[in-house]
Amino acid sequence: MSLIKELILQIFFVLIPFVLFNIYYRDKMRNYSDVFILVTSSISLFLAMTFSSAVIDGIIFDVRYVIMFFGLVYGGIQTGLLLLAEFVIYRIYLGGDGAVVALVISVISFSVSLLLYRTYKTTHRKTLFTLLMGMLFSFIALILTYFYFPRYFVENLMFHLLVIPLQNSLGSWILMSLFSKSVSDKEIFIKHAQNEKIETMSHVAASLAHEVRNPLTAVKGFLRLIQENPSDTIKTTQYMGICMEEIQRTEAILSEYLAISKPLTNRHELVNVAELLKVMRAVMSPFAILHNVELDVRTPDTSVNIMANPDEIKQVLVNFIKNAIEACADVRRGRVFLSLSVEEGKAVLVIKDNGIGMDEGQMKRLGSIYFSTKSSGTGLGLTYSYHVIHTIGGTVSVNSKPNVGTKFSIIFPYQEQ
Template sequence: MSLIKEVILQFFFVLIPFVMFNIYCRDKMRNFSRSFILFTSSISLFLAMTFASSVIDGVIFDTRYVIMFFGLVYGGIQTGLILLGEFVIYRLYLGGEGSIVAMLIAVFSFVVSLLMYRSYKTTHRKTIFTISAGMVFSIVALTLTYFYFPHYFVENLTYHFLVIPLQNSLGIWILMSLFSKSVSDKEIFIKHAQNEKIETMSHVAASLAHEVRNPLTAVKGFLRLMQENPTDLTKNAQYMNICMDEIQRTEMILSEYLAISKPLTNRYEPVNVAEMLKVMRAVMSPFAILHNVELEVRTPETSVTIMANPDEIKQVLVNFIKNAIEACANVRKGRVFLSLMVEEGKAILVIKDNGVGMDEGQMKRLGSIYFSTKSSGTGLGLTYSYHVIHTFGGTVTVNSKPNVGTKFSITFPYQE
């Protein structure tokens, strides 16, 4: 039973590079590096030799050849030589009468590994190849052990003909197969992510070109009319106002694209939402008056503090209030009402309007990139706002009915 435990432990040490790859490289947009292979293989080799299986003191067997072959295949010759040097130094430190034989076995096995590792990369029958490599390492080890310690070898035939080949062949097959599969999956993931990034960039570029082309076409047309009739000052003044509006719309579109592409910061600090809402009421009131909409804000007497980036929260509030006002622009007695409250340890901001409202299909798509209920909108404002709110642990719920109005409820983690 003790021998079985030692063999299982060797298998565990062999799998250290595979396990660490899946932990360390899981969320990274790059595959393994030579330094990673060297580092993980060195740890694996050290532990395998430290807790090696042994029948008598001084003669130890472990998965060192498996680990060195793995380092050679994925880290190159330099990595393989460093691992060989680590083995020699540590084996001399461990000592015992089997140390000289171990050096000879290591040299022969390393030469065999050099001859085999290039073939491994080109062969299509990697399973058969790896198991065969494990058997070759076992044969080299057993042959030299028998030559130097015949008595010891004959007395422990079962151990040498069963445990050692199993340890090497199964160990090398498990490690190489699992690591190869993980590397292949990572390459597919990286390629997919890159393709997705290119596709997204193409989508953004096409969308941006479409959004900007419309106002530019209008500006171009009116400038041509002004060029044809330079003496008609009244019409030219009207055309100039339209051009200025279109240029302003172009600036707004570009600002929204820049906002959504700008990475969110990790700067969090206490933000008094109640105080910020009062400031936003003053900032957005002229916009509300321009659209004949009444803007009302109700906040608690005490401060309501959350942990967030104040600049990002301010932009979120601007986006929601602006959308609510625009939804009421063509409604008789348009009204936008904001209320802030604290319930069950959470700050809840309600933004309610009596505007055009939305149907079920529109509500489900809110926050999706490039979706907007406005004919001239890009949808990027709400996409950015949803992303910011979710980043610092908030939630957004919406209730709406066509021609009745919309109610947004934004929940913030409340800071006592």
């Protein structure tokens, strides 16, 4: 029973990189890094060696080879060498009769890993390959253990032939399979989220192009009037002033559109949501007009600040406003209403529409990956938005009825200036 407990404990330690990946990268729009692999693998290796399996003191077995192979596959040769150095230093510190043979086994196992870790990336039979790698690590360890300690090996034959191969093969298969699946899912999520953003921006761009024609037409008309009567300086000055205003308005809208469509960064700073909403009104109004929807934005006269990434908050607002407008596209006198206020130390943003609405089942699934109320949607726009809001400590609540409309209440932690 004690050996079973030790086996389960070793499997738990080998899963540390997988568990920490799903915790740390859950709300991030990027995948793992070499530093993350090194840190999590180092923690896993240290704990596995500290609470290793052993029949007698001084001769210990753990999942070190699995962890070093994992570090090589996902972190590269530098990560693998650092993990090997950590093992050597810590194993010498632990000491015991098995220290020398443990160092020999690890050098050989690491050399084998160096030869085979690239094969893992190219093979289509990854499950079989990881199981065979676990068996290979066990075979190397058992052969050398028998060579150095034949009597000890024979006396504890079942432990060496059953427990050690099981913990290496099972540990290798579970860690590599689960981590590979998580990394693949994260890559798919990032790709779809980026595609969703591109699709949203293309829709907004189409409406902007339509809207930009209006001031350009006005500018063209006034320039023609100036050309026809250049001697009338009073009217020329008046016409030039109108032209400049139209050009500046167009330039401001296009600048904000480009700011929204640029790649996201990791910076966090004070964001004035009230000012941002005014910008969003200018950017999204053409999109609302294109769908015959009235867009009404109410903001307080004072600043309403939150601590966040401004690019992410812009994208969140675009996602919510775009969805609300599209929900009203087939409704007579469609209307989207946004209001911002500060209540009990919180910044509260309400987004209401009189669109098609949702039922209870749809509301419960909002924010879930790949769920969308639109036939052509992926749902990743709202999934991303929910992640951004939750990451900065905010919350989202929704109230909706079919054929009546939807109300989103987004609460952000308010920041004093």
